[in-house]
Amino acid sequence: MFKGTERKPFNDEKDLVQVQPSTRIILRSDLLHSYDKPPLYDVTIEEFETCALDRLRILAEIESSAARNRSWEELKVVTNAQCLKYLPLHATSAKTVDRDSQRKKDHLGHFVLRLAFCRSEDLRRRFVKAETTLFKIRYDGDDNAERELFLSSRDFNWIPVDAAEKAKYRKELLAAYQGAKNESVREQAFEGEKYYKVKWTRVPDLVEKRKVFLKGGWAYVPGKELSSIVFQEFETLLVNALELTARSLPRLDEDTRIVPILDNLSQGFLAGVPSEWVGSGDSTNGEDIKAEMIDDLAKKHFPMCMRTMHDNLRRDHHLKHFGRLNYGLFLKAMEIFGRILFISLNLALSFNKEYKYNIRHSYGLEGKRANYAAKSCQQLLMSGPSEYGCPYRHYSPENLQSALLSTYSSQGLASSDLPEIMATVKGSHYHVACTRVFEMTHSSFGVKKGQGVGDGESVTHPNQYAAKSMELYKAQDNSEVMVVE
Amino acid sequence: MTSEVMLTFYRRLYPFKSIFNWLNHEHAPTQLFTHREFAFTLQGDVYLRYNSFNTAEELKKQVCQLNPTRFEIGPVYSARPKDKKTVRPGKFTPLQRELVFDIDMTDYDPVRTCCSGADICRRCWAFISAAVQVLHAAIREQFGYEHLLWVYSGRRGIHLWISDKEAMELTDDQRRALVGWMTVVKGGNEASKKLNVRLNARSLPPALQAAVDRLRIIFPDLVLSDQNLFASTEGYEALLEQIPDPAVVSKLRQQWQNDPSRSSEDKWVNFKKEVSKYERGSAQRATLTAAMEDIILHYTYPRIDAEVSKHRNHLLKAPFCVHPKTGRVCVPVDPDRIEEFDPESVPTVSQLLRELDALGGKTEPSSETDWEKTSLKPYVDMLDKHALRLMEQVRLDKRGKGLCSGAL
C-alpha cells in the first residue's frame, strides 16, 4: 500500500502510471457516460488508488445490500448518500467548477476497478452486477433532460412505432401496459405513451416478466421501460469489456506498483472498504485512563473482535503479538475519532511492560516509529486465527453464538436474534452480521434495521463501529460521557 | 431390444444424412456439425460424452461401432468436443444450439384420469396435442421463429427443436427469459397452485389471451367430456379451490354433494350459470370470468420442463433414436396434424426390421436408403423437407449478405 510517508513527490515521473500512452483527457459530456473510452491521461499512484477505493466503498455497500435484503428504495437512499460522500457527480446542467474533476474521478475509479475485477469469472460477475446497479441508481436519479441527453448521445437502435401501428395493436399493447390500478387512469397514460420496437433478445428481463407485447420477434417497449434496454446494453458492454481486459491484463503484471493495489482492491468486496482510521500520532497529551474505564467503554461500544481482545487481555494480562498490535491500534484510533476520549500512554498500569511497549509502538512513539493505521475489518478478516481476527469469521458457529450472547445480552441481544445473524455468517457476510449486531444492540438509541452505522453504511472498521456507538451515547445523554478532554 | 436389432437399425435404417443436413444447415460440413457434441448411452448405462464428427459418415461409423441404446445431441462448442481435453478450459464454451422444449406427460398426472406415470393412451395424448398447438403458434407468432421440428419422444412426450439462426444463438439468459414468458403452470407439486398471470386489474397478457382463445375450444372435449375431471369429489374440490367467490363455491359444493353422479360437463354448466347470475359488467362477474379463463389455462396450457430449455449445453435425445422400453422410433410429428397423431401407431424397430425382411433378397443390405422401403419413409421425408427449408434459408441469407458486401 502506498502511504503518505512512502510516497514520492507528486510530479515524480516514476509515480505516474501510464494507463495509456499519455494523450490528453477525453471525457464524455453526458453524466451517464457508458465508459466507452479508457482513461487516456496520466494519473498518480495516489489518484489511481483513491479513486478506486472510493468507488469500491459504494460498490461494496451495494453488494452487501442484497445480503441485507434492502428494498430498491432503501438501496437508492443508501447509495445516493454514499455517492455524495465519496463520489459526488453533479449533473451536466450544474455549474460547479468541480464537475470535470468529479467526472475524472468517476471515470478513473471505474477503469481501475475493471482491472482489479476482471481477473476471475466470479469477480467479473459481481462487479458487473454492482456497477449495473450503480448505473441504474444514477439513471433513476437523473432529471429528464439529463436522460434525454444520454439517450440521444448514442444509438440504441430502437425503432419508433408510429401512430398507425400503435392503433393497429392497440388492444394488445393496452393489455400488456402496466400502470395505475384505476383502469381509466391507466388507459389515459397509455394514450400518451410512445412505443419503440426492438428485437426481443435485447429486453430479456421485460420478456421474462411479460411486460411487453411481442410480435414476430419484436418487442414493443413503452417509453417508460426504455431504461431496460439501456441497462441491458450497459451490462452487455461491461461484460464484454471485462473479458477483453482480462485477456490483456498479463501485460500489467510487470508493474509491481499496481498489482498489489489491484489485489487489495479485489479483496475489498469481502469486507467492504475500510475507512482509513489512521491516527495522527500526536497523542502525547491526555489524561490517565484506568483499565476499569476501558472496561466500561469496551462493554458499551466495542465491536465483537475488539471486545474479545479486551476481555482476553483483562483475563490473561497477555495478548499475542498481533493481537496486541491490532488492539493497540484500535484504541489509538478510537482516541482520534471518538474525540471524547484520550488514552494515556500510561494506560496499561495493570498490564505488563511488553504490552505497554506495544501500545507505544503502535502509537508510533517507539520501535520503528511507523505510523500504522488501525486494522480494518478487511485486514482482520484476512488475518489468521480467532484471537486477533474477526470472530464472525473465525469462530465455530457454536462458539460464536454463545460468545454473542455472553457479550451482548446485557445490551438487548436475545437468542431469538441469533438465527438471523448466523444466517448472514453462513453466507460469509461477516460485516453484515456485525452490522446487524450493532443495530440490535443500539436499538434503544433508535437505530433501526438497515440503518447500520449511519446512512445505512455497513461496518467496515472496528473504529467506525465504536465511534458511532459513542456518538449515539453522547447524543442521548451528555452527562454520561465519562472521559473529558 | 437386442443389440443385434439395434445394430441392423443403425446400419440400414437410421437416416444419418438427413440428421446431418438438419444440424449442419448446409451441404458441406460446418462447425454447426463438426463442433457439435454427441453423447452415447451404451448398454449397461455407460455414458460417453464429448464426441464429435466431421461428417455424417464418421458419425454413422461410430454409432455402428458403439451400437448405443440411444444418443443425444448437445451444443456447438467453440472447439471440437473431441479435443476438449487439449484446449484451454476458457476456450471450450457452448456457442450455439437449437432452442429446445420438452413436454412430458408425467407433468400432467394431476389432471389426467385415464393413465398415470409412464403410461399413455390416445386420450391423454390430447393434452400433448393441445400443448403443441399453443406452443407452436406462440413461438411463430410472438417470437417469429419458423424452423420448428416436433419430435415424438418415443413414449409419453414430445420435443421441439428450433433451428432459426437467432434461436441457435440465444444466450442462457435469453433462453431463461423466453421460458419465463411461456411458463404458466409449473409442473409437479406446484401444479395445484393458483395461477398468477394477470398484469393489470383483470386483463390477461396478450400472449396468454391468444392461448386461452385456442384452449377454450379444446377444454370441453378434453377436460369435461373425455377426462371427466370434475366427477370425483377430489376433482371438483380442486375446481372449487380456483373459484374466488365463496358464495358461488358453497352453492356449487352443496349441489354437487347432493348429486354425486353429476358429470363434469353438467358441473361446468352449473358454474357458468352462477357466473351469469351476476350482472354483465359487474365486478363479481368480471372476476369469475377471469377465473374461468385461469381454470382453462390451468388444465390445458402447455406444461414445459423449463430446465431443458434454459441451458445451451443441455443434451437432448436425437430424433429417430429408438425408445428402449417401447421400441418405438422417435419420429418427427407434423404440428398441423397433431390431433390425428396416435403414439401407438408409430413404427417400432422390430416392425421395421420385419418390413425389411419381407423385402427379402430384393435389396442389398446396408444400403443408404433402405428406410425408403419401410413405413419410416414419411417420417424421414418430413425431416428432409424441414432440413431443405432450413438450407434454403441459409442460402438466401448468404446471398443477401453477398449482395450487400458486393454493393459496398
Ligand SMILES: [Zn+2]
Ligand atoms: Zn391416457
